[in-house]
Amino acid sequence: MIDFEIQRCTRHCAVTGREFKPGEIFYSVLLPDGNSWKRLDYSAESWHGPPDGCIAWWRTQMPAPEQKRRWAPSEVMIRCLEELAERPDQADFRYVLALLMIRRRILRLEETRREKGMEILRVYCPLTDAAYEIPAVVPPEERLQEIEGELLNLLEGDEQELTIDPDSAHASNQCPAR
Secondary structure, three states: OOOOOOOOOOOOOOOOEOOOOOOOOEEEEEEEOOOOOOOEEEEEEOOOOOOOOOEEEEEEEEEOOOOOOOOOOOOHHHHHHHHHHOOOHHHHHHHHHHHHHHHHHOEEEEEEEEEEEEEEEEEEEOOOOEEEEEEEEOOOOHHHHHHHHHHHHHHHOOOOOOOOEEEOOOOOOOOOOO
């Protein structure tokens, strides 16, 4: 299989230079350009059919700008990571959550080691001054979508659901993997 690099939408009409508005219908075409492809986008008013030499064209709509994501507070993820330690059936979810927390710099990877044939991550949380050991349980292919949904529920929960109790410094929502 051959992969082709095709540029993203320019967000502007190739004829008028006008920027497309959210929800606006426009047309895109692919034209050969040496050893690659050139994409041109046309507003509906400027569209008079595909140009000569075009190998593909399509009608599409400019998406609305994404709202800024509201991530769950770090405390929510930390509590969920701690609760999942008691759930061996959720070890794969806990591993993926830990990797995400490392990427977001909530956790710091201190070491990896092999124990009884399994890789173990030792991570440190500066926020709680706690260390955690996370077995590297890679989820099976069929479980990936389920874990993705659970993570989205945890990470992008409604602002009202993700309130912090000032007395306990813990978030009030529940870990989705329960």
